[in-house]
Amino acid sequence: MAGTMSEKRDLRLIHPAPTREQRQIVPNEVLGMILFIGAEVMLFAGLISAYAVVRAGMPADAWPPPGQPRLPIAFTGFNTLLLLASGGAMWFGGRKFAEGADKAVPPVLASLGLGAAFVALQGYEWANLLGEGLSMQSSPYGSFFYLIVGTHAVHAVAALLVLSVATLRLRAGELTEHAFTALRAFWYFVVLIWPFLYWQVYL
Amino acid sequence: MSRVHAVWAVALAGLTLPGVAEACAVCFSATESNRGAFIGTTVFLTILPLLMIGSVAFYVYRRVKEMEATEPGA
Amino acid sequence: MSEPASTHHAHGHGAHDDHHHEENFFLKYFWSTDHKVIGMQYLLTGMFMALFGGFFPYVFRMQLAFPGISVPFYGVVSPTEYNALVTNHGTVMIFWVAMPVLIAAFGNYLIPLMIGADDMVFPRLNRLSYQVFAVSVVVIIASFLVPQGGFGGAWTAYPPLSANPDYNLTPWGSTLWLVAVALEFIAFLIGGINFITTAMNSRAPGMRWSDVPMVVWMICIASILFMASVGPLMAGAVMLAFDQNLGTHFFDPKAGGDPILWQHLFWFFGHPEVYVVLLPATGIVAEVITTFSRKKLFGYKTILYTAIGTGVLSFFVWAHHQFIAGIDPRMANVFTVTTVLISIPIAEMMFLFIATLYGGSIRFKTPMLWALSFIALFMIGGVTGIPLGASGSDIYLHDSYYVIAHFHYTFFPIAIIGSFTALTYWFPKMFGRMMNETLGQVHFWITAIAVNGIFIPLFVLGAAGQHRRIYNYNHFAQLSTPDLQALRILATVSLVILLLAQFLFLFNFFYSMFFGEKASKNPWKGCTLEWTTESPPGHGNWPADQLPTVYRGPYEYGVEGRDEDYWPQNVPN
């Protein structure tokens, strides 16, 4: 009785019994990253909600406030495309990884380049807006603009730094498949949340 | 739908139609759009984490089923 | 090409290198990646913070009972100091005692042991989590030492008071307070990721989801709730820090901001947070109740589903903290209904525990006494929440001592009684020695009686209309109620007794750690996996070739036809 019972249980094993190798339901790194991204999404959800509430509390003619510069919709729209392209290149790098880690390096580098261009252009835009008099203190409009876009920029820069190091390891063949997946997932998060922020803040 | 259900439905629907509480000074000054935004973001913030947790849970559930199907000796 | 297979051993150390090379003391205790050491670090830090945060109420209750006296061991309390003490008492007890002890300390210590793993899946992240937490401890303590002293804008930090140094008078303290809280959240975010991933991927062979001990489930659900709710508060914290230091006006109504917005961001996290600490405590209580009534946990799956349901519902109730803050009345109505609804699953869980007791052969050891008192006191807390959840009666009760008494009848059982339950139960495993039973029971009875002596008077005071957060009632003609002073003194005296009794515990704890009777592997005859290894477990938890395999659920007590009244999870038949 006991014997058959434990055999029946064996069928439902998550990990095979003989060795202690884990059979991971979702690979550790990937699951960890998914959870982290979930928390990050909530951070942005909080920012966007705050923005929506304050914006709705303003009289219609005071948003954006008169006398303050308008946000460059077209310029940032182009920039958004750059970032999306970067995400696409990263996705392509993931596909290439199956053929060999070194094959994945060029698309990943392209992705990082596009990502860096996005950050640089965004910085250029900030510098211009600051010059035109839109600052964190000038109005809630400016505060939220710098807060939300800045939070995204911090994420983008951090991700670019980590991914640069990872690319070195990728070239040396030291980056494991799952770690690579997890890092790419974070970049997708940075890329995909941006159009949403663009829609909310710029449009 | 039994009568009990109907009573419940009416009672619940009634909850959405209160008059403005005069106990607080702030209710009057807030604009309708601001109040709407509070309700909207409340719904958004409440649903979003549940959706995310739900989808991850569903994904894990699928993975477990998959792994059980490919279990050696199954 | 890299070998993906190597990720199967992401462990910094496997069960393979079991040979103990003598590390130096610093490396062993401060730089360790062993989940047991990290759990211990969290535990001792949390206990230290409990003393730190526990001293504050002594000071401010003395001020309330005997206004203006020079408090022994402190001195005369100024209004600013009073505010800082009240604020930081709440903050410290929730963020630096309840969370580190219940979730981080026991989560770290128990999860790998209870699921039969040799360590967490991300041991180095685990160490990082504690280090960030340690920095947050330093920052919150430092916030008292800066010019103008600690933050005094209440643990809920409502703007505009918290946002503007002109109002709160603590330009440094308020920012340090925010920084400390934010760091603490980061530490727990990292820790939670580790817990969930470990519980999902490192379970012993044969351990199905319904074989996982309840406390592991509860800590994981709590971690998920925490991770899902903390983001908006982080957003709010950044905005508040900007308001304090960069001259923005996110929460300043004068300049177009919205002060109620902070309350939403805060309570969106704040209410799930109460379940974040509640669930691990109920998990601990579940373990202890089954072991000491020698009966299977009644309704394992029901408890689990209830906990998940509570977690879901806990996202729907937070605005009950704002009923009279000027929120939309339509919203207040919806939140009244959801708030009253959420007491159903909680009550159900308590009844399931009582059903577990029913017909068991109960052993009244110290851990069991704590577990039972948890149920009794927590029920009072839950029941008194209902008049608060009904928005009509809350208009009267809000911001009175009734609210204080309500949440202390929930938080005291959770943070303090829950921790004592766990400590007294797992002490033999953690330190390899038994605690003194007599001292333990004396400590229990004094604490359990004194806590009622504190908070029952506060219910009465609150119902009589006493506001909370008042430095000296005699300063306000309308609030001055000399006839109620006796109740305030009663509460204060009970508090002093309660605090003094904790020295009994501390003595017992440290004395038993070194001189207690040696504990066997399984002193309470428990079924779960942590009892199958040495007390205390070595590095890697089990010898590499003896890692357990699981054959049955965690609570097989009193199974018919067996010699012993318990059937450990790892015994084949």
Ligand code: HEM
């Ligand atoms: C079971 C049903 C519960 C109900 C119906 C309930 C209801 C409420 C309500 C309506 C308030 C707001 C009162 C006011 O400020 O006017 C409140 C405050 C509070 N509750 Fe509960 N509660 C429940 C359980 C809990 C639990 C389990 C905890 C802790 C783990 C808890 C902790 C708190 C805290 C800390 C506050 C006060 C926060 C503050 O203003 O400083 N409650 N409760």
Ligand SMILES: [Cu+2]
């Ligand atoms: Cu609440």
